[in-house]
């Protein structure tokens with residue numbers, strides 16, 4: 001099939017590459033000329049495991065091309081995906097200016113001789129957006145089109161796998177669809193190769209599809225915040241949240257995933273999607289109080305290590321050096337949007353500390369975002385051990401796999417004082433005790449060497 005993807009970010013690029021891999025012809029459009037130049041040069045602008053070789057193959061075989069020419073993309077495609085940003089607006093609700101702007105531009109390009117097009121909202125958008133996109137296109141369109149919702153559930157870090165083998169595909173058909181069966185059948189055909197293992201394609205009304213995406217992310221965020229609240233209780237009463245996690249996770253009604261306590265969730269989705277669903281609830285007079293609590297627990301959790309650091313070193317950290325392991329909001333990505341590590345970094349530096357940071361993929365993004373602001377208070381190192389050489393303490397903010405089994409003896413030697421503040425509960429308490437560390441983690445007793 002002939003597809004256009006508008007927006008080549010984490011979602012648009014992965015979707016474009018994977019659709020091309022299934023044999024479709026994909027024209028990917030972006031307004032960021034620098035990004036387009038890199039893509040045309042064969043360079044990926046993001047780190048995403050498994051993406052590189054699929055990207056290279058499909059670009060080489062010309063099933064995937066990159067352009068800023070929207071008119072060309074619209075003219076040569078049957079399905080047009082909108083994979084554009086939906087950042088929080090003033091009241092926390094999703095700002096639809098990119099999505100509706102692109103919809104208007106597409107409408108102007110649908111002239112009387114254009115063929116039938118399906119425009120798909122792949123961005124995470126609030127309930128009612130399919131209707132708004134339809135209206136925005138209809139302002140100028142002179143040919144037949146449909147608008148449907150197809151929210152994306154991929155996870156950064158495993159995005160290629162998630163896209164190639166989705167647990168489900170959700171298709172939302174709007175009330176105003178001129179031919180719901182045609183739209184549904186076209187989407188079934190497109191997704192057939194991705195669902196060969198039998199996972200479902202769920203067809204529903206557009207409003208339910210739009211809410212489904214927000215409800216999924218919000219449910220996962222609330223599980224994390226719930227466990228973080230339980231972790232705080234465990235700390236106060238001398239229990240161990242990791243044991244509680246195992247104890248409840250084996251219950252099939254609960255399940256094991258998204259039950260890890262830590263320094264809170266971040267990323268480009270959970271924080272903004274929770275906020276947006278709260279805003280939608282307000283708009284419709286259906287307050288989402290559980291999500292308001294989810295959000296405030298998460299804000300608290302991002303700084304939860306700071307009082308422990310202050311209790312150990314005092315509130316003035318001038319002259320202290322902290323090794324910081326992990327900057328990305330989670331392992332296996334270079335995405336630092338809303339990363340808890342950035343909050344920790346800021347808290348440390350504002351108390352006078354120097355931070356030596358290490359991340360396998362995200363250092364460049366952090367340098368770009370805050371390097372100038374922090375100047376020589378922040379430096380980056382190439383090996384995780386280098387961050388610890390002579391440091392007063394090690395802080396762990398992201399659980400990259402390589403942090404799991406360090407040479408503890410070497411680490412102990414490198415650190416000025418053997419103190420670890422672990423925001424991701426990476427190590428066993430027994431190991432820390434045996435290796436002679438003072439060890440603070442989340443929701444577990446402190447190890448005092």
Ligand SMILES: NC(=O)c1ccc[n+]([C@@H]2O[C@H](COP(=O)([O-])OP(=O)(O)OC[C@H]3O[C@@H](n4cnc5c(N)ncnc54)[C@H](O)[C@@H]3O)[C@@H](O)[C@H]2O)c1
Nearest residue numbers: 007008009010011030031032083084085086123124152156
């Ligand atoms: N990142 C994720 O893990 C994820 C997962 C599921 C859903 N989503 C949703 O998908 C949407 C996109 O997210 P993302 O993380 O890919 O965003 P992103 O910021 O990584 O990428 C968006 C891209 O759109 C481009 N763009 C902006 N305006 C444009 C225009 N008018 N025409 C063409 N390109 C334009 C930007 O230059 C950028 O390359 C959001 O709604 C997000 O909530 C994201």
